[in-house]
Amino acid sequence: MGTDDITLSQLQSEVDDWIQTIGVRYFSELTNLAILMEEVGELSRLMARKYGDQSFKPGESADDIPSEIGDILFVLTCLANQMGISLQDVIQTTIKKNTKRDLNRHKNNPKL
Template identity: 90%
Template sequence: MGNDDTTLNQLQSEVDDWIQNIGVRYFSELTNLAILMEEVGELSRLMARKYGDQSFKSGESEDNIPNEIGDILFVLTCLANQMGISLQDAIRATIKKNTKRDIDRHKNNPKL
């Protein structure tokens, strides 16, 4: 990616360019969903070892956590591209929804 100020729209364009020029074509949406779940599982495995009760296996490292998050973002971006969804619009809508729903919820939660 070009610089640290890349927008989500630019990210989607860059991933699409990569798919068209290197990846040949998008996998089907269902295949990409399965790949996304696989990548989330890989992140989960590392998180369980770093923050949970499991220990790292020989050759495993918490250093791979950023790579797994990158893999998740890449596949999620592929899915958004395939379905014509703007990640930027989607996250803005989610923040708006969560703000309306949770404006006082967390402030009033004695567990927090």
């Protein structure tokens, strides 16, 4: 990792510090879920324009994709913090689950 890299635990702590000092408090979990869906929609719109058949509207740019991914990660981290979920634990569990389930699945997929 580079000097600017942070762990998932550090990410959760940094987001929590931001919420407590600048954001004042967390929005409700349901509100954050709605915000997460909104941010995913914004990423989807840009992806459809860059990789799909739609064209960009004035003021839109593929350069905004990283910002939208950052917004999604921020809100997802808020939700994890609110529910007491460790992002480190869940990603490790998910990787193990996917590895067990898909160990040979993708290698044997003639479409890939």
